[in-house]
Amino acid sequence: xxxxxxxxxxxxxxxxxxxxxxxxxxxxxxxxxxxxxxxxxxxxxxxxxxxxxxxxxxxxxxxxxxxxxxxxxxxxxxxxxxxxxxxxxxxxxxxxxxxxxxxxxxxxxxxxxxxxxxxxxxxxxxxxxxxxxxxxxxxxxxxxxxxxxxxxxxxxxxxxxxxxxxxxxxxxxxxxxxxxxxxxxxxxxxxxxxxxxxxxxxxxxxxxxxxxxxxxxxxxxxxxxxxxxxxxxxxxxxxxxxxxxxxxxxxxxxxxxxxxxxxxxxxxxxxxxxxxxxxxxxxxxxxxxxxxxxxxxxxxxxxxxxxxxxxxxxxxxx
Amino acid sequence: xxxxxxxxxxxxxxxxxxxxxxxxxxxxxxxxxxxxxxxxxxxxxxxxxxxxxxxxxxxxxxxxxxxxxxxxxxxxxxxxxxxxxxxxxxxxxxxxxxxxxxxxxxxxxxxxxxxxxxxxxxxxxxxxxxxxxxxxxxxxxxxxxxxxxxxxxxxxxxxxxxxxxxxxxxxxxxxxxxxxxxxxxxxxxxxxxxxxxxxxxxxxxxxxxxxxxxxxxxxxxxxxxxxxxxxxxxxxxxxxxxxxxxxxxxxxxxxxxxxxxxxxxxxxxxxxxxxxxxxxxxxxxxxxxxxxxxxxxxxxxxxxxxxxxxxxxxxxxxxxxxxxxxxxxxxxxxxxxxxxxxxxxxxxxxxxxxxxxxxxxxxxxxxxxxxxxxxxxxxxxxxxxxxxxxxxxxxxxxxxxxxxxxxxxxxxxxxxxxxxxxxxxxxxxxxxxxxxxxxxxxxxxxxxxxxxxxxxxxxxxxxxxxxxxxxxxxxxxxxxxxxxxxxxxxxxxxxxxxxxxxxxxxxxxxxxxxxxxxxxxxxxxxxxxxxxxxxxxxxxxxxxxxxxxxxxxxxxxxxxxxxxxxxxxxxxxxxxxxxxxxxxxxxxxxxxxxxxxxxxxxxxxxxxxxxxxxxxxxxxxxxxxxxxxxxxxxxxxxxxxxxxxxxxxxxxxxxxxxxxxxxxxxxxx
Numbered sequence: 001x002x003x004x005x006x007x008x009x010x011x012x013x014x015x016x017x018x019x020x021x022x023x024x025x026x027x028x029x030x031x032x033x034x035x036x037x038x039x040x041x042x043x044x045x046x047x048x049x050x051x052x053x054x055x056x057x058x059x060x061x062x063x064x065x066x067x068x069x070x071x072x073x074x075x076x077x078x079x080x081x082x083x084x085x086x087x088x089x090x091x092x093x094x095x096x097x098x099x100x101x102x103x104x105x106x107x108x109x110x111x112x113x114x115x116x117x118x119x120x121x122x123x124x125x126x127x128x129x130x131x132x133x134x135x136x137x138x139x140x141x142x143x144x145x146x147x148x149x150x151x152x153x154x155x156x157x158x159x160x161x162x163x164x165x166x167x168x169x170x171x172x173x174x175x176x177x178x179x180x181x182x183x184x185x186x187x188x189x190x191x192x193x194x195x196x197x198x199x200x201x202x203x204x205x206x207x208x209x210x211x212x213x214x215x216x217x218x219x220x221x222x223x224x225x226x227x228x229x230x231x232x233x234x235x236x237x238x239x240x241x242x243x244x245x246x247x248x249x250x251x252x253x254x255x256x257x258x259x260x261x262x263x264x265x266x267x268x269x270x271x272x273x274x275x276x277x278x279x280x281x282x283x284x285x286x287x288x289x290x291x292x293x294x295x296x297x298x299x300x301x302x303x304x305x306x307x308x309x310x311x312x313x314x315x316x317x318x
Numbered sequence: 319x320x321x322x323x324x325x326x327x328x329x330x331x332x333x334x335x336x337x338x339x340x341x342x343x344x345x346x347x348x349x350x351x352x353x354x355x356x357x358x359x360x361x362x363x364x365x366x367x368x369x370x371x372x373x374x375x376x377x378x379x380x381x382x383x384x385x386x387x388x389x390x391x392x393x394x395x396x397x398x399x400x401x402x403x404x405x406x407x408x409x410x411x412x413x414x415x416x417x418x419x420x421x422x423x424x425x426x427x428x429x430x431x432x433x434x435x436x437x438x439x440x441x442x443x444x445x446x447x448x449x450x451x452x453x454x455x456x457x458x459x460x461x462x463x464x465x466x467x468x469x470x471x472x473x474x475x476x477x478x479x480x481x482x483x484x485x486x487x488x489x490x491x492x493x494x495x496x497x498x499x500x501x502x503x504x505x506x507x508x509x510x511x512x513x514x515x516x517x518x519x520x521x522x523x524x525x526x527x528x529x530x531x532x533x534x535x536x537x538x539x540x541x542x543x544x545x546x547x548x549x550x551x552x553x554x555x556x557x558x559x560x561x562x563x564x565x566x567x568x569x570x571x572x573x574x575x576x577x578x579x580x581x582x583x584x585x586x587x588x589x590x591x592x593x594x595x596x597x598x599x600x601x602x603x604x605x606x607x608x609x610x611x612x613x614x615x616x617x618x619x620x621x622x623x624x625x626x627x628x629x630x631x632x633x634x635x636x637x638x639x640x641x642x643x644x645x646x647x648x649x650x651x652x653x654x655x656x657x658x659x660x661x662x663x664x665x666x667x668x669x670x671x672x673x674x675x676x677x678x679x680x681x682x683x684x685x686x687x688x689x690x691x692x693x694x695x696x697x698x699x700x701x702x703x704x705x706x707x708x709x710x711x712x713x714x715x716x717x718x719x720x721x722x723x724x725x726x727x728x729x730x731x732x733x734x735x736x737x738x739x740x741x742x743x744x745x746x747x748x749x750x751x752x753x754x755x756x757x758x759x760x761x762x763x764x765x766x767x768x769x770x771x772x773x774x775x776x777x778x779x780x781x782x783x784x785x786x787x788x789x790x791x792x793x794x795x796x797x798x799x800x801x802x803x804x805x806x807x808x809x810x811x812x813x814x815x816x817x818x819x820x821x822x823x824x825x826x827x828x829x830x831x832x833x834x835x836x837x838x839x840x841x842x843x844x845x846x847x848x849x850x851x852x853x854x855x856x857x858x859x860x861x862x863x864x865x866x867x868x869x870x871x872x873x874x875x876x877x878x879x880x881x882x883x884x885x886x887x888x889x890x891x892x893x894x895x896x897x898x899x900x901x902x903x904x905x906x907x908x909x910x911x912x913x914x915x916x917x918x919x920x921x922x923x924x925x926x927x928x929x930x931x932x933x934x935x936x937x938x939x940x941x942x943x944x945x946x947x948x949x950x951x952x953x954x955x956x957x958x959x960x961x962x963x964x965x966x967x968x969x970x971x972x973x974x975x976x977x978x979x980x981x982x983x984x985x986x987x
Contacts, residue, residue, distance in 0.1 A: 051870075054866055054870035054871060055870050055871050056871060057871060057873035057874060057875055058871075058873065058874045058875070059875050059876075059877050059880075060874055060875065060876055060877070061876075061877065061878065061879035061880065062876055062877065062878055062879065063690070063771070063772050063879060064879075065692040065693055065699075065770065066692070066696070067692060067699075067703070067770070073859040073862055073863050074855075074859060076858065076859065076862050077854075077855040077856070077858035077859035077862065078855060080858045081851065081854045081855055081858055095850060095854075097835065097841065097845045097847070098833070098835060098845070098846070098847035098850040098851060098854075099713070099846060099847065099850075099851050100844050100845065100846060102722055102725055102846075103713055103718075103722065103846050103851065106711065106712060106713050106718055106722075107713055107851070109710075109711075109712060109755075109758060110707070110712040110713060112758075113707065113710060113712055113758050113761075113762060116762045116766070117762055117765060117766055117770060119766075120762070120766030120767070120770045120771055120893065120898075121692075121766075121770040121771065122771070122879045122881075123689065123690065123770070123771030123772035123879070123889065123892045124879050124880075124881040124885065124891075124892070125881070125886075125891050125892065125893060126881055126882055127893075128892060128893025128897065128898060129893070131762060131766065131893070131898070132763075132893060132897070132898045132899070132900065132901055132902075133901055135758070135759035135762050135763075135901075135902070136759070136901035136902050136905060138755055138758070138759065139752070139755045139756050139758075139759050139902060139905075140755070140905075141755075142751060142754070142755035142758075143748055143751035143752040143754075143755055146725070146747070146748075146751035146754075147744075147747070147748055147751065150725075150728075150729065150744070150747060153729050153844075154729065154732060157843065158842055158843045158844060159725075159726070159729065159843070159844040160842065160843065160844055160845065163842050163843075217880060217881070217882065218879060218880055218881075221871065221873075222866045222870060222871060225866075226862060226866075291901070292901075292904065292905075295905045302748065305748075306744060306745070306748050309744040309747065309748075310741065310744045310745075312732065313731075313732050313740045313741070313743065313744050314740060314741075316732075
């Protein structure tokens, strides 16, 4: 019985992130539009787009290989698995022990590896420019993320995300310098990893600084739909990660009764709404960077992570 | 009995080498030699694996050959057995690959005898149990591999590679010789048994460790002693490159582990600082060098440098934990390093085989002349992709498991009391993370430029799939990459006897855990389950494919590439390896390699193409090797005058030397 409940909760979590992800993207777009005094597309526009894309035929470039057709499924699978392992409304999920935070980061890294390959597959200059910039950004964002994971793991004594999240709710956390540094670093990494405004612009096409859009330029139809879902999943993953680490209140730890779970879900939805608002506010208030400013931005995130880890190594009280 | 079989296998390989000299010119020679090597390697592999998995007691054997009063001592313990598995598995796959690949060899007489001699040399190094046998086998291994590097001796680059290799190998052996001399002491305790029993003073064992680090490190390719490696490894035929990169560097790691963990006595705390710092620098420098390359085999050779760095980071952590009496953490770090040894031997062999297959299909090693091979060589492209993903440490493959374990070991190090280590370990962690991320970037480049895109030359356009032996070898390796990634617990448990023997503790048993997950310390602390992650990914991917194809659309239409409306049919408009690495070169290369770009733009009206040249300097070559070579040249010039002295001056020199030595002796005692 317990097993069935756990399975149901794990399944609910997987479906929840999958179905909330486009909504979250839509919400960010809507808030952004409203901040710019535009009406903006309806909230469910991303779902409509996905359905439209999925029903269209795929137009495949002549020089595309079998790998190009497999990659969308690979990226979707890796990102979905990673996203369903991040606690949203409840920690201690049935399979949360199967991959810790380092593994989740590495799963996202797999997704990026294959996406960058897809950019090179057709053999066009746009795909190449996107891939080469993406790996440059990743080569700094990933170590920064690992250092932040180190900090969190040293604070909580575990790399297991559920354990860290439970520790963050407990009163023994307190205010710590290293935690603050990790928060700033994680936000910077999240912005870079999801290609949000100062790094990349998700709303544009045909701009020389674009990264993600350049890689997926040759995709169409259902393949593009999968990549779009994966991008939304990645965004919601990072927001859930920030939520369960730094605003863990309301997250349910072990109980499975309906009221507590309802509270957990409501709290999670509230956090997502807040996250969408903050992200949109941030994006509208800052200009996009030149591409070779990005290393400085991410180098700072890396240094913040390294500093936080060093502080933890030097003394347990930081 | 087990050891006798292994020795017999080494003997058989030596006999095969002699036989290969005799039959070298006949048409069937390469089939015979590679087939026989494969069978011998398989027997030796089975024996060593049984010894390791059975957890048997060490076996010793003395042969009455070699130095008269010493004989040749051999010993098979858990550490030797593990490295024997690495050597023999690599040899097995390389021989299988060469059954097909060797047919394309233009001068088989220059490869075949040295090939089996090389295998015999590596086998003997890992089972040697006295300093003399060890060094003799070590030199035998170096020289036979040198001969293989020189097998295509009419290529000028190979001659230079062979020369640098020979110099560095002699230098490495010299420092090992001195190191063993220190450990043997004035009484000449040359067997490892006596060295284990002796308790050398702290200064002596420290000096021996540094010498071992230089000697084994120069063979393994630790920065700044790596200079020969990216020259020599690519110069050899591809199956030998795979053996040199995947296996011989591991034999060097074996030499270091044997001395540092066993023969040199109790480790001092600062040993680990040296090893960790070198490991971190090696990892990042190796991958940065690799990113600057566009020769596929040289890129792979530089990646070996990076992976050796990762292995030494693990070993350094193990030494640190061992010196502070934290056996379980030390066991974790050592297991991570050893697992990476095995993993790297798998995927590096696989990648070099792939490069060899590309080389035979197109005649090209330069990635700028390749492209689109996934259409022409689909199976090679698939297994090469597995290798690329594994070396980039992507779950659920094997490279991720060993790097994950290294990270877990690192997270235990705040408990170390030393301040130096407290400050160094986070920095090394950052370097490790950086090298992992850069490795992924590098393999996106290697795979994307070689196999994806459109063919850049007619040679790439007319490539054909490689032969079935080569494919079988690559598929075997790829299968093991996945197997270790999915079921790491089995392989970690197999390493338990090794860490028990060296450290006195081993990681907790992994096979009994739920769903075959690996739990290095405790379930609440960290766990990873490659099997479940793999299953989840397969299920999620197939589910998505099934649902979309059934419920939405499965139509597909081929059309010209979109490319924002301006597709250019010329394959030269694609990104190349050099242009792909441009952003990273700008971020890291300007600082490390003083990379600079020079654009040569012809004036208007001139129809010559514009040219972009990238200039990169090798900081280590410039800062260490060139001044050293200049210094040696200068000294040699000065010493040259000694040739032209008169007999009286010679005699007075001899007399002076005698007096000096006697004085030294008098002061010493």
